[in-house]
Amino acid sequence: MERVGRREKNGEIAAALRVSERSVERWRRAWRERGDVGVLSRGSPGRPRLGPEQMDRLERRLERGPLAHRWADQRWTPARVVVATARPADHRA
Template sequence: MSERSSANRYSQGGGLTDSERGGREQVRLQAVACFERGEKNREIAAALRVSERSVERWRRQWREEGLAGVASKGSPGRPRLSDTQIAKLERELERGPLAHG
């Protein structure tokens, strides 16, 4: 996928509408209810039609941070570099890969 199409696809919250984002939030809340009942990750994943890996991540976040841990935090976005950092990066890129081993 080209960078341009990727930017268009994900520029608005991963391509999801507000309603779809709300639906994802509901799935996480359903998972929490399952955690509280002691259900296994595999069972939860199958019931909610998500990956076991997502359920594992949500369970870990729930254990560590409670309900706030599984709340959607939105798209992480791109990291912001200062003008000084960009200039330094450009200089290092110009030096090429051999200069950096």
């Protein structure tokens, strides 16, 4: 908000912070309407989509590591997590 206070342009702020100009516009409006409280983080906007049992199962599968799921390296990617989540409970990998 220091940049907004210095009257920097939305495009300059967006480029520096690697966000969209639209986000900067929303922040600027919230700051103008509600001050510092208006731009405080509200945390993650989403709720977990997995239930407690599904989350436990996923954690167990992730703890085994990608090699146990027959991937060639030890990297977890979002796509791999989706595959690990979607596999039936009786799947060995």
